[in-house]
Amino acid sequence: MTGPTNDDSVTVDLDGDVIVVHGDIDMAGGPVLEAAMLQQEEQDPDGDRPLVIDLGDVSFIDSSGLRSLLGAGRRARARGSEVVLRRVGSEVARLLDITGTTSQFVIESHRG
Amino acid sequence: MAEAALQSAEPGVAPNGPVQLCVPPEPSMSRVARLAASGLASLAGCTVDEIEDIKIAVSEVLIALIEHGEGGRIDLEFDLARPGTVAGPHGAAFVVRGRSPVTSFALDHPDLLLCRTVLEGVCTSAEIGTVEGHAQIVAVVAMAEPN
Numbered sequence: 001m002t003g004p005t006n007d008d009s010v011t012v013d014l015d016g017d018v019i020v021v022h023g024d025i026d027m028a029g030g031p032v033l034e035a036a037m038l039q040q041e042e043q044d045p046d047g048d049r050p051l052v053i054d055l056g057d058v059s060f061i062d063s064s065g066l067r068s069l070l071g072a073g074r075r076a077r078a079r080g081s082e083v084v085l086r087r088v089g090s091e092v093a094r095l096l097d098i099t100g101t102t103s104q105f106v107i108e109s110h111r112g
Numbered sequence: 113m114a115e116a117a118l119q120s121a122e123p124g125v126a127p128n129g130p131v132q133l134c135v136p137p138e139p140s141m142s143r144v145a146r147l148a149a150s151g152l153a154s155l156a157g158c159t160v161d162e163i164e165d166i167k168i169a170v171s172e173v174l175i176a177l178i179e180h181g182e183g184g185r186i187d188l189e190f191d192l193a194r195p196g197t198v199a200g201p202h203g204a205a206f207v208v209r210g211r212s213p214v215t216s217f218a219l220d221h222p223d224l225l226l227c228r229t230v231l232e233g234v235c236t237s238a239e240i241g242t243v244e245g246h247a248q249i250v251a252v253v254a255m256a257e258p259n
Contacts, residue, residue, distance in 0.1 A: 009140075009142075009143050024143060026139070026142045026143065026171055027139035027142045027171070027174065027175055027178065027179070028139040028140050028142060028143065031139075060146070060167060060168075060171075062142075062168060062171040062172060062175060062230065063171075063172060063175060063223075063226045063227050063229075063230045064171075064175050064179070066226070066230075067223065067226065091164070095168075095230065098229065098230055098233030098234070099226065099229050099230060099233070
């Protein structure tokens with residue numbers, strides 16, 4: 001793990017090319033995730049690699065956190081790529097379902 | 113409405129009246145408010161799923177008032193309503209109210225519409241509007257009938 005970024009509610013690590021999120025993706029945590037995603041996108045100037053985000057340790061997400069993920073999805077599609085969500089928990093799945101945004105992402109796996 | 117909602121769902125366990133928080137319009141307050149609301153909801157006997165809905169409702173209320181308000185302090189109120197009251201006409205409910213002073217409130221902003229969509233997904237009713245110079249949101253999460 002490298003490049004940890006801390007906030008009161010969320011921690012974001014990099015595990016290789018995978019962004020690993022721990023904690024709450026809310027108004028305070030969303031910008032932290034957003035910064036990590038932008039940083040990761042900059043590491044891929046060709047934009048051909050999917051942005052993989054591990055959400056297995058996410059305990060809470062609200063619409064502000066979802067907006068960060070949706071923004072990354074829009075940017076990924078604009079460069080012909082996609083956002084892959086790994087270990088999606090029930091909290092994230094429910095919000096995606098409520099907002100009808102599940103199809104904006106590739107759901108690689110659900111949290112066991 | 114306030115008078116009706118003052119009736120506690122479980123007298124002796126839950127507080128006999130609303131719990132009020134006044135918070136600065138800062139993102140970090142979202143977690144603080146969720147912790148307070150979830151503690152109260154747990155005390156009142158809410159299920160885990162209900163508590164999760166309440167936490168989302170509180171967070172969305174704060175998103176709306178912080179991101180779309182004008183930087184004024186935010187008054188939050190958590191309340192438990194008995195079946196048959198104005199706040200809980202169809203059953204017991206956990207009521208989240210948020211208010212913040214504004215001169216205008218962009219009700220049709222896309223981000224606020226996303227907030228509304230989430231609120232409508234987790235609440236039995238959610239009202240977003242302006243009242244007497246304040247943006248006001250009232251979100252009601254239904255509770256299972258106490259045993």
